[in-house]
Amino acid sequence: MITKVDVADAAARIAGRFRRTPLAAIEPGGLFGATWLKCEYMQHTGSFKARGALNRVLAAQQAGELDPAVGVVAASGGNAGLAVAYAARACGVPATIFVPSTAPAFKVDKLRGLGARVEQHGTEYAMAYEAAVKHAADTGAAYCHAYDQAEMVAGAGTIGLELLADIPGGFDTVLVAVGGGGLMGGVATALAGHARVVGVEPELAPSLHAALAAGHPVDVAVSGVAADSLGARRVGDIGYAVAVRDGVRSVLVSDDDIIAARRTLWTDRRIVLEHGAATALAALTSGAYRPTADERIVVIACGANTTPTDL
Template structure:
């Protein structure tokens, strides 16, 4: 199972006018350790890129006649995907039930309820919430919205890549994205295939892409660490793996300390507050895990801001 640029183009047409085209900030020479631009996706509806894919998934199900408006949609999430599905469901006028692990940040749970979703907390990891959500969808006939491994979800995330191509007509070389289940990485890589390289950045305590590339297939990994609430998938998605192999995505690993330092650096230098998972992309540069070549034009995707800023 995979997606292509055509799927991303279709997603862009389907969700047009329902999401924010987020700004691209130019970074002064020498700033942020080698990056040239910051894609400000933390300004998206619900505070993360996930709104794009969720809108595409729900709208596609509606158009196909698969969505019972009385039953609605079900999702499992460490937080951000659930927020996106709740937003998409509200936008499309259908109910949403979101399963989250008991470890989900309180700020995300509160936002889910504010968006009108029914919240069910189950287990201590995303995988446990996922199992409960899949069962609920099977029992009720609700449309299941996977956090990262459905074509519509991935293609929606890929619309970020289309915006980069439009906003940077003179080109760019590399895009750094955080990886959990791989939906963002795969969508952007599919959109940019043949135009720019994509580098996936992962916490050492949740290396789904790194492990999959080493094993030649998605495999389960142990999950822990500072970014587990948003990058806490146990296994890379099948779509993520297929696109990564097809387009040559590589993985770099960063530590919890790297992520914490990068998040604080972004606040100190740009007054931007990101969640730890979203700061992983910057951590690749600040830690030296990824070193751009001379003249390399690098885009950082700042993909989520649903966090508690009190620990900055």
């Protein structure tokens, strides 16, 4: 579990090291009910993950947990690995990133471009995760979890603090794509008492939805167009605990819904997002989430590590 204090501490720790991303105002009722689009796809490395990775690496350095000769290790289908590689380079330590063999080639190339050592293992995130944990145990590298680590979640929560500052008139609902639940957990913590958070998940990777139905995190089968970024087999313990504490609900969207939302962003706004990031908007474009007439909605556009060739 994390608290508002953890998010505030993260904001102070990473200040000046990340981008304060813009907020695109949209005409009331425009873009299928959205009022604002939080453009986090413009963050370092192309996704929100840089916030949590910077917070994790800096916190490990401050705590004396990080051996500068060994550095850090992470498992990721792409975005978290890119963020950890970026944070490690920014902090002057080496990074080893384990990815499944299904990780998109352009993300693997970007990892290497950031100076990371890339190890491909298994066909799913869970398999890469097991290999990365073993590497941490064998070498003493500081482990950076893709979504279920307090520093990672708190760093993501700084997005919520920006929304509160940038929309002084207030807002009602924030739609957040959910894979492992780190972004949802951080934003919901920051916004508790100010706005509701709704998690949006692919039908083919419903980790939070299944956990809320079962009353605890459970394993789910993972597939579909957004599996490279939202393909966590099980929602994180932190994200699940925050969802229960703060009343986060989950809505599901199909692959067709996600593809259509992604194309809508390109057609209407000339914004290219990865499928996982378009998932949040898909809740509106598909009707899976139906806002009231005067509801003020923020959609977090959380990542753009994709290729536009399939738009």
